[in-house]
Amino acid sequence: MAYDxxxxxxxxxxxxxxxxxxxxIGRDKEDRLVRLAASDADKRGRDxxxxxxxxxxxxxxxxxxGNIFGIWRAPSEDDQAPIMVxxxxxxxxxxxxxxxxxxxxxxxxxxxxxxxxxxxxxxxIVVAAFTNEEGVRYTPDMMGSLVYAGxxxxxxxxxxxxxxxxxxxxxxxxxxxxxxxxxxFLKPHAYVELHIEQGPVLEREGIQxxxxxxxxxxxxxxxxxxxVANHAGTTPISMRSDAGYAASRVISFLRxxxxxxxxxTVATVGCISFEPNxxxxxxxxxxxxxxxxxxxxxxxxxxxxxxxxxLTDLAAAEGVKITTERMARFEPVTFDATIVEIVExxxxxxxxxxxxxxxxxxxxxxxxxxxxxxxxxxxxxxxxISHNPREFxxxxxxxxxxxxxxxxxxxxxxxxxK
Amino acid sequence: MAYDxxxxxxxxxxxxxxxxxxxxIGRDKEDRLVRLAASDADKRGRDxxxxxxxxxxxxxxxxxxGNIFGIWRAPSEDDQAPIMVxxxxxxxxxxxxxxxxxxxxxxxxxxxxxxxxxxxxxxxIVVAAFTNEEGVRYTPDMMGSLVYAGxxxxxxxxxxxxxxxxxxxxxxxxxxxxxxxxxxFLKPHAYVELHIEQGPVLEREGIQxxxxxxxxxxxxxxxxxxxVANHAGTTPISMRSDAGYAASRVISFLRxxxxxxxxxTVATVGCISFEPNxxxxxxxxxxxxxxxxxxxxxxxxxxxxxxxxxLTDLAAAEGVKITTERMARFEPVTFDATIVEIVExxxxxxxxxxxxxxxxxxxxxxxxxxxxxxxxxxxxxxxxISHNPREFxxxxxxxxxxxxxxxxxxxxxxxxxK
Numbered sequence: 001m002a003y004d005x006x007x008x009x010x011x012x013x014x015x016x017x018x019x020x021x022x023x024x025i026g027r028d029k030e031d032r033l034v035r036l037a038a039s040d041a042d043k044r045g046r047d048x049x050x051x052x053x054x055x056x057x058x059x060x061x062x063x064x065x066g067n068i069f070g071i072w073r074a075p076s077e078d079d080q081a082p083i084m085v086x087x088x089x090x091x092x093x094x095x096x097x098x099x100x101x102x103x104x105x106x107x108x109x110x111x112x113x114x115x116x117x118x119x120x121x122x123x124x125i126v127v128a129a130f131t132n133e134e135g136v137r138y139t140p141d142m143m144g145s146l147v148y149a150g151x152x153x154x155x156x157x158x159x160x161x162x163x164x165x166x167x168x169x170x171x172x173x174x175x176x177x178x179x180x181x182x183x184x185f186l187k188p189h190a191y192v193e194l195h196i197e198q199g200p201v202l203e204r205e206g207i208q209x210x211x212x213x214x215x216x217x218x219x220x221x222x223x224x225x226x227x228v229a230n231h232a233g234t235t236p237i238s239m240r241s242d243a244g245y246a247a248s249r250v251i252s253f254l255r256x257x258x259x260x261x262x263x264x265t266v267a268t269v270g271c272i273s274f275e276p277n278x279x280x281x282x283x284x285x286x287x288x289x290x291x292x293x294x295x296x297x298x299x300x301x302x303x304x305x306x307x308x309x310x311l312t313d314l315a316a317a318e319g320v321k322i323t324t325e326r327m328a329r330f331e332p333v334t335f336d337a338t339i340v341e342i343v344e345x346x347x348x349x350x351x352x353x354x355x356x357x358x359x360x361x362x363x364x365x366x367x368x369x370x371x372x373x374x375x376x377x378x379x380x381x382x383x384x385i386s387h388n389p390r391e392f393x394x395x396x397x398x399x400x401x402x403x404x405x406x407x408x409x410x411x412x413x414x415x416x417x418k
Numbered sequence: 419m420a421y422d423x424x425x426x427x428x429x430x431x432x433x434x435x436x437x438x439x440x441x442x443i444g445r446d447k448e449d450r451l452v453r454l455a456a457s458d459a460d461k462r463g464r465d466x467x468x469x470x471x472x473x474x475x476x477x478x479x480x481x482x483x484g485n486i487f488g489i490w491r492a493p494s495e496d497d498q499a500p501i502m503v504x505x506x507x508x509x510x511x512x513x514x515x516x517x518x519x520x521x522x523x524x525x526x527x528x529x530x531x532x533x534x535x536x537x538x539x540x541x542x543i544v545v546a547a548f549t550n551e552e553g554v555r556y557t558p559d560m561m562g563s564l565v566y567a568g569x570x571x572x573x574x575x576x577x578x579x580x581x582x583x584x585x586x587x588x589x590x591x592x593x594x595x596x597x598x599x600x601x602x603f604l605k606p607h608a609y610v611e612l613h614i615e616q617g618p619v620l621e622r623e624g625i626q627x628x629x630x631x632x633x634x635x636x637x638x639x640x641x642x643x644x645x646v647a648n649h650a651g652t653t654p655i656s657m658r659s660d661a662g663y664a665a666s667r668v669i670s671f672l673r674x675x676x677x678x679x680x681x682x683t684v685a686t687v688g689c690i691s692f693e694p695n696x697x698x699x700x701x702x703x704x705x706x707x708x709x710x711x712x713x714x715x716x717x718x719x720x721x722x723x724x725x726x727x728x729l730t731d732l733a734a735a736e737g738v739k740i741t742t743e744r745m746a747r748f749e750p751v752t753f754d755a756t757i758v759e760i761v762e763x764x765x766x767x768x769x770x771x772x773x774x775x776x777x778x779x780x781x782x783x784x785x786x787x788x789x790x791x792x793x794x795x796x797x798x799x800x801x802x803i804s805h806n807p808r809e810f811x812x813x814x815x816x817x818x819x820x821x822x823x824x825x826x827x828x829x830x831x832x833x834x835x836k
Contacts, residue, residue: 199652216651220697230802232686232709233634234617234778237676239802244687245673251666258655268650269662270697272690279638279688279707279745281805289697291650327697360651384648384657387699 008117010406012399015109019398022048022089022105023097033097033389037090037132037143038066038168043175045089049104049129056112058127062179064154066131066172067144069186072111074121074413081189083121083412084372085110085405086128087364088144092136096391098398102379103194104129106402110409121413123189130364131172137162140328145367148183184371190339190412191374193365194405196393200384201357208400209347209354210378213340215366216266216293216358217300217332223250223311226321229276229284241319244274244283249318253310254290263299264358267292295332295358333366336373339408343377346407352400361386377404426535428824430817433527437816440466440507440523441515450512451807455550455561456484456586461593463507467522467547474530476545480597482572484549484590485562487604490529492539492831499607501539501830502790503528503823504546505782506562510554514809516816520797521612522547524820528827539831541607548782549590555580558746563785566601602789608757608830609792611783612823614811618802619775626818627765627772628796629758633784634684634711634776635718635750641668641729644739647694647702659737662692662701667736671728672708681717682776685710713750713776751784754791757826761795764825770818779804795822 025048026041028034035041046068053060053070061069074080087103107127114121130148135141138160146152158169172178197203202210227243254267268291275285290307294300308324315322340356347354357378359366365376379401382392393401443466444459446452453459464486471478476488492498505521525545532539548566553559556578564570576587590596615621620628645661672685686709693703708725712718726742733740758774765772775796777784783794797819800810811819 197652198649200657204657231616231779231804232688233684233711234615235802237684239618245669248666248669251663252670255663266655268700270650270699270701271695272692274690277689280709281688282686283688291698293651361649384653386649
């Protein structure tokens, strides 16, 4: 049966209730939402997710890194590659309730809606919840999707040591989510991830749907500047090697360059410390982080190179020693243009405002994009706030996003290989 | 008897040995020198000091805030105001051995040398060791001399609560150094403080003696900048209120202004912290300290005003809220020109290179300067390093400084009121 988006829409109450229910699982004594990967709280969240998958008559499969898949088999099971929709349900410490969970629960909601409408998919539809997307307890983040896409071995992932000294492999065994299936066992025909924007663009522009065409490359560095600690009162300016001042020059340089850049480069210094950190002592050491992002790999490399050149000049000019350490590096990801068009067409059909945009944050979609055509759908985040209990997306926006996902999945699951 | 500097000089071995011995008192388990005011270690240091004062036949008097005075009464005791020489023997945590102690021990050395030379002073000579100059355990610093000069009441000083929750008054009682004499009981005819420079100027210029003509005013502020925490990847530069970037602008502003200032203004940002201090979150808050110093009160006020105006503009430009909190403020002190000339003449007589200079650090002399003519003598600090075990002044420089002090005290103690 062909899918007609004009006559069906998702069950808003059911979706919103599940988001609310999942958001109550993993509250700590201070009522903070803390559902770190493979923790007891994560187990309870996973159990709830599995129960909802079963309610939707999905076949539940867990792979070796704990990724959970809810599979709606197509009636004509003839090896058609599935449509995968997914995200993650692990959270940061003191999280909001939407990040990740919204995408996973919307996937189940879409399937249940299609089932009720009597839709007959031409290929399986799979809802995925990837392990340890946040990377708070285990490194790296986006681990489950990275392993699924073949970017990290199962062994290395399971040997990951948590901030609490635990081993991911042992923790997955302990909570009952160490599956036996190899990650990558289903190679999707397409992957679509619905997510809150976690940025301010859609809200500021009054737009309801983001058709995410690409995802920024990320360059994380830790920079250490070493100067000389001297007395703040007795050391003339001309005799100083002030690591703190040198750090301030880097922060200003990064900002000024990003502001004047013709590309959508962003640069952020989020962490800093001075040593000895005394009011009357010139800092002997400044340690800070640099987060550089650009959707174009060439531009991102140019930003890294410009920073490197600036640091070289600065070290000479200020008499300081500067060392940099790479903490993370992801190349930009370009999503599938066809799926992005399908997202735009779906928003159009629903009478929703939309725009193409870049994801500034990392998502499981960037990993899965390595093994199949992929794209993302964003809904507005009020104030751009995320990773915080004040993370908020209005109910109409949540419902609109899920209906766009419904439309997109319905369309993709109607296609068959030639 | 008139004093002839050409025939006497201090006993270098005795002075250096005492500096060494006092520097061994108060070593912690890691061999760090930690002799915080009114601690057990301070008691042991005080006991050693008193024993050396008694060796020099000085009358030892302790006042109500624990200041220790070793008095060499003039034979013709007729109410002539004394010459006071002094400094402090309390230390910071992990201190060097010269800061303060050098001045106090040189005072005793000068008296013993004068005694041995048969010098008959026309007025008493007093060596003072002031309580809690460093201000590490109790606030404010330079407390003993401040009380002595009438700038703080005895009651308020003794009620000072230490970083360890202790009361200074109780601690002085406990270690046996709560005296009964009112601070200020001796009003000096003149005060001279010999001290290591704690800055790099004398060493860099190859000069042996600093004749300290004035002492910088100090302005300490804590600045808090409040922006908005947002995702480092998803928030376009134009939509940011980045407290960390704003802080970097302040640090650069202060430095650029000090560099281009025609006055010897120095500005230092020694402490900083960002919140939430996460690599991928734009700082919502930056808290940092500003240490501004200038030997001219008018200039110091101008620097404070310029900073204030910059902050106002910055807050508007960056969409951040900026609050400032005054932590400390001392006006500059001008020392007595006549004593400064006597110091220069003494250096000249000893064939030592010398220069007039400004003290960038605070010293007990700035307090005592409120009640009598005062000045200071500096000797070189290698690398300008102080408050650190690497604090170092060569033995010849230490001896030269003490001999200049000997000359100055001999001269001043030969004067009688008209």
